[in-house]
Amino acid sequence: MTQSGVQPDLRTVRELLIEDHYRVPVYQRNYAWGEEEIRQLIDDLLDAATDETTDEYFLGNIVVSASRGSAENPFSVVDGQQRLTTLHLLFRHLSAPDRGLALHPLTFESRPRAARSLDLPGAPGDDADPGITTGFQIVSQYPRTAELARHLDYVLDKVLVVRLRLPQATDLNRYFEVMNTRGQQLQQHDIVKARLMARLPDDERSTFAWIWDACTRMDTYIQMALTPGDPVLRGRLFGTDWAWLQAASFGDLLQARRAISQGARGFGAAGGSLTEAIGAYAASRAKEDADADEPERFSSVIEFPTFLLHVLRVVEGGEPGEDEAQLDDKKLVQRFQAWLESAESAERVRHFAFTMLRCRLLFDTLVLKREFTSRTADDGTWSLKRLVRGFSNGRATARYVGSFPLDRTPASETESTDEADGSKRVRLLESALRVTYTSPRTMHWMTEVLRYALGKGSSQLSAEGLLEVLQGLARAKVADAYDASGAFTATGFGIPRIVFTYLDYLLADRKSQLDFQFTFRNSVEHFYPQHPDDEIRRAYGALSNTGDRELLGNLALVTVRDNSKFTNNPPFLKAQASRVVAQSPKLGKMAEVAERDHRTWDSAAIHAHHKEMLDLLREDLFVSD
Numbered sequence: 001m002t003q004s005g006v007q008p009d010l011r012t013v014r015e016l017l018i019e020d021h022y023r024v025p026v027y028q029r030n031y032a033w034g035e036e037e038i039r040q041l042i043d044d045l046l047d048a049a050t051d052e053t054t055d056e057y058f059l060g061n062i063v064v065s066a067s068r069g070s071a072e073n074p075f076s077v078v079d080g081q082q083r084l085t086t087l088h089l090l091f092r093h094l095s096a097p098d099r100g101l102a103l104h105p106l107t108f109e110s111r112p113r114a115a116r117s118l119d120l121p122g123a124p125g126d127d128a129d130p131g132i133t134t135g136f137q138i139v140s141q142y143p144r145t146a147e148l149a150r151h152l153d154y155v156l157d158k159v160l161v162v163r164l165r166l167p168q169a170t171d172l173n174r175y176f177e178v179m180n181t182r183g184q185q186l187q188q189h190d191i192v193k194a195r196l197m198a199r200l201p202d203d204e205r206s207t208f209a210w211i212w213d214a215c216t217r218m219d220t221y222i223q224m225a226l227t228p229g230d231p232v233l234r235g236r237l238f239g240t241d242w243a244w245l246q247a248a249s250f251g252d253l254l255q256a257r258r259a260i261s262q263g264a265r266g267f268g269a270a271g272g273s274l275t276e277a278i279g280a281y282a283a284s285r286a287k288e289d290a291d292a293d294e295p296e297r298f299s300s301v302i303e304f305p306t307f308l309l310h311v312l313r314v315v316e317g318g319e320p321g322e323d324e325a326q327l328d329d330k331k332l333v334q335r336f337q338a339w340l341e342s343a344e345s346a347e348r349v350r351h352f353a354f355t356m357l358r359c360r361l362l363f364d365t366l367v368l369k370r371e372f373t374s375r376t377a378d379d380g381t382w383s384l385k386r387l388v389r390g391f392s393n394g395r396a397t398a399r400y401v402g403s404f405p406l407d408r409t410p411a412s413e414t415e416s417t418d419e420a421d422g423s424k425r426v427r428l429l430e431s432a433l434r435v436t437y438t439s440p441r442t443m444h445w446m447t448e449v450l451r452y453a454l455g456k457g458s459s460q461l462s463a464e465g466l467l468e469v470l471q472g473l474a475r476a477k478v479a480d481a482y483d484a485s486g487a488f489t490a491t492g493f494g495i496p497r498i499v500f501t502y503l504d505y506l507l508a509d510r511k512s513q514l515d516f517q518f519t520f521r522n523s524v525e526h527f528y529p530q531h532p533d534d535e536i537r538r539a540y541g542a543l544s545n546t547g548d549r550e551l552l553g554n555l556a557l558v559t560v561r562d563n564s565k566f567t568n569n570p571p572f573l574k575a576q577a578s579r580v581v582a583q584s585p586k587l588g589k590m591a592e593v594a595e596r597d598h599r600t601w602d603s604a605a606i607h608a609h610h611k612e613m614l615d616l617l618r619e620d621l622f623v624s625d
Contacts, residue, residue: 009163014156021074024081026109031131033082038138049151056158063164134560188332189305199349207257215360218300221387222360231396242389250350299370305329306440310447311356324441362453368430384427404463422463424514429470431518432501492550500557507585523563525556544603553610556587571601
């Protein structure tokens with residue numbers, strides 16, 4: 001027991017799930033993990049299991065109140081119930097009786113629906129807990145879950161959790177207050193920053209930090225982040241239209257930095273020690289940085305650590321690849337340390353800083369964001385815009401226009417909302433890729449966008465050129481669904497998600513629906529139900545071949561939550577659910593057929609739509625029979 005009375009126990013996942021009993025108290029919130037958190041947990045477990053250098057993996061803590069942990073007197077989960085519930089969902093799906101794994105039920109105080117749903121997570125019904133039901137669908141449909149099944153022994157016996165038992169007299173309200181007011185610790189990218197700066201002379205560190213700190217503000221266009229409240233400096237660095245970086249090297253930026261007054265923001269004065277610089281940085285992280293020119297309007301699709309890894313891949317060069325470890329932010333320090341050790345020189349750090357700034361400008365210009373305005377819904381819309389100088393009331397101010405064409409001049413005093421079709425097509429395909437590859441570690445297309453753009457001058461960049469790069473990446477992924485003979489052999493949950501989203505992109509483009517907004521849809525919907533009831537069989541008859549249910553012609557992507565509501569409805573009722581149908585142009589074509597006649601969605605209709613979709617893909621991919 002520690003001096004504070006907290007009893008720490010190191011538990012394997014096997015011990016956590018089958019030896020003790022746990023209960024989620026009534027004051028805890030409902031299960032709320034979504035796709036991002038669940039997939040991240042599975043990714044972390046699989047990465048550890050397949051890493052030959054990792055003998056054991058520490059998953060985190062679970063905090064419980066004092067108890068015997070028996071069925072009659074279970075541990076009450078104070079902190080960590082989301083992770084614990086997800087582990088239960090995962091092992092409900094990967095249940096393996098031959099391994100002697102008999103999970104003790106996780107119970108919920110005064111929430112019988114949650115307990116029933118966790119006990120039978122795949123069972124449909126109006127009485128199911130929506131959060132747990134959705135979580136189980138995410139677990140069961142994520143392709144990497146099947147990969148993890150081959151490493152169950154590692155997960156059960158080598159993945160560790162620290163269980164902390166609080167003393168009986170613990171004031172739980174005070175505990176939560178302490179947990180929520182802990183000081184902010186240095187993050188991995190802070191450590192990387194310090195190590196890079198250590199290679200620079202003292203009088204260059206403030207310039208490096210000026211660039212770095214601006215690049216961390218991923219939700220703010222770099223022109224504004226680098227020169228907050230200073231349009232004169234902005235014009236010097238980015239030209240009279242504020243569109244493109246004028247500096248040709250880190251040295252140019254060093255000279256510009258030295259021209260800034262001492263009152264300007266920086267990461268420590270020139271000549272300060274690295275320790276002092278880190279201290280000043282840590283103290284400034286919580287400081288609000290207001291800029292009247294830049295409202296909170298845009299949201300980046302990735303975080304700064306992931307952006308750093310994209311830049312590192314660009315700087316390293318080499319052939320494009322799909323190695324997820326290259327974009328794993330948990331390995332940020334390790335990746336940069338290996339790069340630094342290969343050639344420790346100040347010039348290498350200067351080159352990285354300048355390339356990072358160039359990449360940030362290109363990222364802001366050529367990679368989509370979420371945009372929030374008075375005209376958009378609460379969750380915003382996909383946006384592909386670049387920043388140029390405009391004027392309002394005689395004052396220079398930021399204006400956002402469609403990224404293409406790049407030679408557009410900011411002649412108007414009001415912001416243009418008129419985007420060229422080229423911009424819209426790029427935005428449409430990027431949004432399709434964004435909702436398909438949701439993990440930051442799989443967003444390799446962003447690296448290729450930066451590589452392409454860095455190799456071109458601003459006068460050579462075009463929507464057509466960028467679209468060609470993006471289509472090439474998407475087509476290569478779609479081609480994975482074909483075998484060596486050119487036949488489309490993937491079925492059911494084995495069809496790559498990119499096939500669905502790329503088809504939706506092609507259909508939207510053909511219908512000139514360039515403003516179509518992709519949503520995050522990762523649940524495979526069987527239009528003719530996967531488990532038809534007697535009413536559906538009477539109305540539609542049995543399919544000629546039950547395997548037809550798993551053909552591309554009977555499937556579409558919808559949100560997980562909508563799939564759980566949609567699942568066993570007959571096709572003509574699904575076709576009338578306009579909000580759900582609107583999520584997918586492919587689903588829209590299926591709904592058109594079903595609405596013509598309530599009994600038309602049969603094997604013949606499935607095969608006809610299947611052929612139509614494969615013909616569309618062949619035409620785009622040039623796949624021969």
